Amino acid sequence: MKNEKKSERRLAYILVAPSLLLILAVAIWPVIQSFYFSLFDYRLNNPAKSALHLDYSLNLERYLENYPFLMSALKQEIAQATDAEKEQLESLQEKLQQVDEEIRADKEAAKRYEQVDEILNNFEVPSEELKIVSIDEEAAQHLTKTISETKQTLKTLNENGQLKQGDKLTGLANGLSGAVIEPNFVGLAHYKNYLSDSRLWKALWNTTVFTVISVSIELVLGLAIALLINKAFFGRGLVRATILIPWAIPTAVSALMWKFLYDGQNGIVAKYFADIGIINDMSELLTTGTGAMFAVIFADVWKTTPYMALLLLAGLQTIPSSLYEAASIDGATKWQQFVKITLPLLKSSILVALLFRTLDAFRVFDLIFVLTGGGPANSTETISILAYKVMFSQTNFGGGSALAVIVFICVAIISTIYIKILGADLISDRK
Amino acid sequence: MQKKAGPLFYVFLFVFVFLIMFPFLWILLSSIKPLTELFGDEAFNWFTSHPTLKSYVSVFVNYPFLKYLWNSTVIATITTVYTVFVAAFAAYAIARLDFKGKSIILGIVLSVSMFPQIATISPIYMFVKKFGLTNSYLGLIIPYTTFALPLSIWLLVTFFRKIPFDLEEAAKMDGATPLQTYFKVILPLAVPGIFTTSILVFIAAWNEFLFALTINTAENYKTVPVGIAMFQGQYTIPWGEISAATVIVTIPLVIMVLLFQRRIVSGLTSGSVKE
Numbered sequence: 001m002k003n004e005k006k007s008e009r010r011l012a013y014i015l016v017a018p019s020l021l022l023i024l025a026v027a028i029w030p031v032i033q034s035f036y037f038s039l040f041d042y043r044l045n046n047p048a049k050s051a052l053h054l055d056y057s058l059n060l061e062r063y064l065e066n067y068p069f070l071m072s073a074l075k076q077e078i079a080q081a082t083d084a085e086k087e088q089l090e091s092l093q094e095k096l097q098q099v100d101e102e103i104r105a106d107k108e109a110a111k112r113y114e115q116v117d118e119i120l121n122n123f124e125v126p127s128e129e130l131k132i133v134s135i136d137e138e139a140a141q142h143l144t145k146t147i148s149e150t151k152q153t154l155k156t157l158n159e160n161g162q163l164k165q166g167d168k169l170t171g172l173a174n175g176l177s178g179a180v181i182e183p184n185f186v187g188l189a190h191y192k193n194y195l196s197d198s199r200l201w202k203a204l205w206n207t208t209v210f211t212v213i214s215v216s217i218e219l220v221l222g223l224a225i226a227l228l229i230n231k232a233f234f235g236r237g238l239v240r241a242t243i244l245i246p247w248a249i250p251t252a253v254s255a256l257m258w259k260f261l262y263d264g265q266n267g268i269v270a271k272y273f274a275d276i277g278i279i280n281d282m283s284e285l286l287t288t289g290t291g292a293m294f295a296v297i298f299a300d301v302w303k304t305t306p307y308m309a310l311l312l313l314a315g316l317q318t319i320p321s322s323l324y325e326a327a328s329i330d331g332a333t334k335w336q337q338f339v340k341i342t343l344p345l346l347k348s349s350i351l352v353a354l355l356f357r358t359l360d361a362f363r364v365f366d367l368i369f370v371l372t373g374g375g376p377a378n379s380t381e382t383i384s385i386l387a388y389k390v391m392f393s394q395t396n397f398g399g400g401s402a403l404a405v406i407v408f409i410c411v412a413i414i415s416t417i418y419i420k421i422l423g424a425d426l427i428s429d430r431k
Numbered sequence: 432m433q434k435k436a437g438p439l440f441y442v443f444l445f446v447f448v449f450l451i452m453f454p455f456l457w458i459l460l461s462s463i464k465p466l467t468e469l470f471g472d473e474a475f476n477w478f479t480s481h482p483t484l485k486s487y488v489s490v491f492v493n494y495p496f497l498k499y500l501w502n503s504t505v506i507a508t509i510t511t512v513y514t515v516f517v518a519a520f521a522a523y524a525i526a527r528l529d530f531k532g533k534s535i536i537l538g539i540v541l542s543v544s545m546f547p548q549i550a551t552i553s554p555i556y557m558f559v560k561k562f563g564l565t566n567s568y569l570g571l572i573i574p575y576t577t578f579a580l581p582l583s584i585w586l587l588v589t590f591f592r593k594i595p596f597d598l599e600e601a602a603k604m605d606g607a608t609p610l611q612t613y614f615k616v617i618l619p620l621a622v623p624g625i626f627t628t629s630i631l632v633f634i635a636a637w638n639e640f641l642f643a644l645t646i647n648t649a650e651n652y653k654t655v656p657v658g659i660a661m662f663q664g665q666y667t668i669p670w671g672e673i674s675a676a677t678v679i680v681t682i683p684l685v686i687m688v689l690l691f692q693r694r695i696v697s698g699l700t701s702g703s704v705k706e
Contacts, residue, residue: 314700
C-alpha cells in the first residue's frame with residue numbers, strides 16, 4: 001500500500017512536470033527577465049546599447065577593423081614627417097601600442113583577439129558572442145582616453161595641413177572610438193525617472209479611473225440583469241447566445257466597430273448621444289479627454305457586462321429556492337430577501353467575478369489601443385499602453401520593461417487583496 | 432427563484448437583446464451600403480436603397496484577408512491542441528492523484544493566468560527575434576502558451592474533479608494502474624470538459640492582440656484582429672471594408688456560440704461557482 005502511494009506520487013509529478021516547465025519557461029522566466037532588463041539602458045536602435053552590458057567591454061571587430069590600419073598608416077606618416085610632427089606622431093604610436101598590450105594582457109581577451117583577427121583576415125564576420133569581450137574598467141578608460149587624445153591630435157594636425165594622409169588617419173581614429181562599450185547598467189534609475197514623471201502618474205490614474213468605473217458599472221448592471229433573467233422563460237438559449245457574442249468577438253475588432261459608431265461625423269451612436277443630450281457635439285466623444293474616457297468605458301461595459309451577468313447568474317442558480325420560500329412565509333420583503341439571502345450567498349461568486357474583471361480592466365490594452373490609441377493628448381493612455389509605446393515606438397526596452405514591472409506589481413497587489421478576502425476558497429479542492 | 436415571466440419581462444428582454452446586438456446590426460447594415468452612403472447625411476439612414484456587396488469583394492481582393500483568416504486558424508488550432516494535450520495530464524494529476532504541493536501548483540497556475548501580458552512581452556519579443564521566429568506561426572504559438580496553458584489546466588481541473596471518484600476506486604480494485612485508469616476510465620468521461628476547454632482556449636488564442644501586433648508584423652503572417660485593426664490607413668479609414676470584415680469574422684462566431692452556448696457557459700462559470 002505504501003509503495004502504491006509512492007508510485008502514485010511519482011506519476012503525479014511526472015504528469016505535472018511538462019506543464020510546470022512550460023509555465024516556468026514562457027511566463028515566469030520572462031517576468032524575471034523583464035525586471036532584469038529594466039535595470040539597463042537597453043535600446044534596440046542604438047548598437048552600443050542593444051545588449052545588456054554589466055561591465056566595460058570591447059567590440060573586437062570594430063577595434064581590429066581600425067587599429068592595425070591606423071598603426072600602419074601612422075608608421076608611413078612618420079617615415080615622411082618632419083621632425084616636429086614626427087615626435088607627436090611617435091608619441092601617439094607608442095601610447096596606442098601600450099593600450100593594445102594592456103588589452104591583450106588579459107588571457108581571455110588575448111585569445112579572442114587572435115580569433116577575431118583571423119576571422120577578419122579571412123573576410124568573414126565574427127559572431128556577436130565572440131567579438132564582444134569584457135575588459136576591466138581601468139583598461140577601458142585608458143583606451144577611451146588614448147583614442148580621444150589620438151583623435152584630437154590627428155584632427156589638429158590635419159586641419160593645419162601637416163599630414164599626408166590626414167583624412168584616412170582621422171577616419172580610422174574615429175572608427176576606433178566606437179569600439180569601447182560602456183556598461184549600460186543603470187540600476188533603479190528607470191524606476192526613479194518614471195516615478196517622478198507625471199506621465200506615469202497620469203497613466204496610472206487613467207487606468208484606475210477606467211478600472212473602477214467600468215468594473216462597478218458592470219457589476220451593478222450585471223447583477224441586475226442576472227436577477228431579472230434568473231427565471232424560466234421562452235427563448236433562454238437565444239438570450240444566452242446573444243450575451244456571449246460580445247464576449248466572444250475579438251476586442252480589437254469590437255473596438256474598431258465602436259470607433260465607427262463613435263465617429264464625429266458619421267457615427268450613429270455619437271449622433272444618438274448628441275440627440276439625447278449626453279454630449280453637446282458629436283465630435284466630443286473622440287476629441288475631448290472626458291469624451292474619450294467615457295467612450296472607452298462605454299465600449300468596455302457593452303463588451304463585458306453580459307459576461308459578468310452570466311457569471312453571477314450561475315451563482316444565483318446555486319441558491320436553493322426553498323430559502324426564498326421560507327423567507328416569504330416569514331414575511332420578508334423582496335429587498336430583505338435580496339440583502340439577507342442573495343447577497344451573502346452570492347458573495348464568493350461576486351468576488352471571483354470582480355477579481356477577474358478588475359485584473360482584465362487593469363491590464364486593458366487592445367480596446368484603448370485600437371479605439372483611441374491613448375489619445376487625445378494621452379487622456380486615455382493606460383499604463384499598458386504607455387509601456388507598449390516606450391518599448392516599441394521609442395524602442396526603449398529598459399524603460400518599457402520598468403513600466404511593465406510596475407504593471408506587474410500593481411496586478412500582484414490587486415490579486416493579493418482579493419485573494420485575502422476570498423481566502424483559500426479559490427484553489428481548494430471542490431468536490 | 433423560479434417564477435413565470437410576464438409580458439413586461441419579454442419587452443425588457445427584447446430591449447436588452449436589441450441593445451447588445453445593435454452595434455452588430457449597424458455594422459451589418461453598413462457593410463452592404465455603397466461607399467457614398469457611409470458618409471454625410473445618408474450615413475444615418477438605417478436601410479440603404481442600393482445594397483451592394485462591393486465592400487465584401489474588396490476585403491478579399493484588396494486585402495490578404497483570406498491569409499489572415501488562415502493564419503489565425505492555424506495558430507489558434509495548434510495552440511489549442513498542444514496546450515490542452517499537455518494540460519490534460521497535469522490537470523488529471525492535480526484533480527485525481529494524491530501528492531504534496533498540489534495547492535502550490537494550482538496557486539502558481541492561477542497567478543500565472545493573472546500575469547499582465549505586457550510584463551512578459553519584452554523578453555519574449557527578444558527571444559523570438561533572436562531565434563528568427565518573428566513572422567512565423569511558431570513565433571505566436573510559443574508566447575500564446577503563457578495564457579493558454581494556465582487557462583486549460585484551470586478549467587480541466589474543475590472538470591476532472593466532477594467525475595465520480597468511485598469509478599477510479601473500482602478500476603483500482605480491478606487492478607488497473609493509474610495510467611490505465613486515466614486513459615480507459617477518466618479520459619472518455621472527460622471528453623465534454625476537454626471539448627469545452629478547447630473552445631475557450633481557441634477563442635482566447637483567436638482574439639489575442641498584443642503578441643500578434645508586435646511579433647507578426649508582416650502582411651503574410653498577421654492574424655485577423657491585427658489585420659482588421661491595421662486596415663486603417665494613415666489618413667483614411669475604410670469603414671466599408673472594416674464593416675464587411677467584421678461581419679465575416681462575426682458570423683462563424685455566432686454560429687459557434689449558438690451551437691456550443693451551454694458548453695461555453697459551463698466553462699466560463701466552472702472556475703467561479705461553488706457547487
